[in-house]
Amino acid sequence: MTITPHPLVARAQSLADRLLAPEAARVDQEEVPAGHLEAVRRAGLLGVSAPRAYGGADAPDSVAREVAEILAGACCSTWFVQTQHHTPVKLLARSELPVRERLLRPLSDGSLLAGIAYAHVRAHPRVPVRATAGRGGWRFDGTVPWYTGWGLNDVMLLAGVDERDEVVFAFAEAREQPGVRASAPMRLAALTAARTVSLQLDGLWLPDGAVVLRTPRERFALVDIPRSANTSPAVFGVAYAAVRLLAQAREGADAADALRARLDAVRERAYALADHPVPHEHVDDRLAVKAEAYDLMRAATTAAVVAGGGRAMDLRGPAQRLAREGMFLLVQGQTEPVRRVHLDALARGDG
Incomplete structure (x- = not known):
């Protein structure tokens, strides 16, 4: 690295x-x-x-x-x-x-902190959040299944799909208000601490001045597919943290060296693809490298648990936390193409 x-x-x-x-x-x-x-x-x-x-x-x-x-x-x-x-x-x-x-x-400059509420747009042909144009603004109705940072964020970037299959992105205050009701914080296997809720929208009204983008859903998908196909840096962050922990174990040094070398190679390939000047090219290669990075993260976090022995089961211990965080990253921002390629790799035994 x-x-x-x-x-x-x-x-x-x-x-x-x-x-x-x-x-x-x-x-x-x-x-x-x-x-x-x-x-x-x-x-x-x-x-x-x-x-x-x-x-x-x-x-x-x-x-x-x-x-x-x-x-x-x-x-x-x-x-x-x-x-x-x-x-x-x-x-x-x-x-x-x-x-x-x-x-x-x-x-x-960080005076305000923003969250995002638009992953549901990927649910096409379902429309979890509908945006309806009105005089001087937009009405949003539906359910945002996942919203992270509730109670921490100041504003949220919200998206809904209108009757013309256009995605409307607009900013709203990240708080309960007329038209917005939050669930209780979700209890998750990992990252419960990130304060994730679902949001029920019932006539949330945002003025035209809150809109930052309107784009056909198909165009959004064209941009979103290569972006979701790239490997998240967090995957490498958690994997390298697990390798460092493994290296501290009495019998973990050799395994840590081998995993670090493999991670370095996959990281280099993943970031070269992310830097490619044409984002929507080489999508298959991006997905294949992403599945390989997932596999290495899983191997590294598993190795840290194995090396930690019974201590790794303590909720205060880093090994099990890294393993759970790695599990979370397997599905964070996941799309259907990512899921399909990863499952195929697991079925072949190379992911």
Whole structure:
């Protein structure tokens, strides 16, 4: 694994070492504290990819990926809450609508924290959230099955599909209000600490000025498919954390060296594909590498559990937490093509 000589990478590593990793076991059993996200903000990490003119760092993708690896490997729950923030920032940076000037700066400098509520658009032909145009705005009705960071986020990027099969993306305040009702926080096998809820929308009204993008659903899918086919840096972050833990075990050094070498090779291939100038090309290759990365993450976290023996079953122990976090990453952002390729690889015995 290469370390990029960039100030944000150094800040991320410092934050991981002094706060996130030491607190990870407690956070896993409780919830992500607001103070963790404030520390991420103070380090400038919420604006890692944001435009410099709006208070961000405008760092290369390689830096953003390495920051994500470090945060995920230290405390996956904290990583998962803050990672929601970066998609709204990127979308605003590309937008020419009025909401850009209202929200891009406070999101870029971390004054506001954003979450996302649009994964349900991938459920086509089902339409879990319907957007209906009205005079001066839009009405949203339906169910957002998963929303992470409830009670921590200030705003959410919400999407619904209108009668013309167009996806409408708009910003709303991330709080209960007329038209928005949140479930109790979900109890999950991993990352319960990330405060995930479902949202019931019943006539949520957002003005036209809250809209950041309107795009045909088919065009959204064209952009979304290659994006979901790329390997998440968090997969490598959790896998490398497991390898480091394995290396500390009395009998784990040789296995750790072998797994680290394989991870380095797959990581290099995955990021080369992510950097390809045409995002929708080489989708099959991206999916194949993603399945291979999943396999290595699973092997690394399993090895850490094996090396830890009975201690690994203690809920305060890092090995079982990393294994559960790895299980979560197998399904996080999963689409039908990702699921199909991964299951095929598992059936063949090479994934």
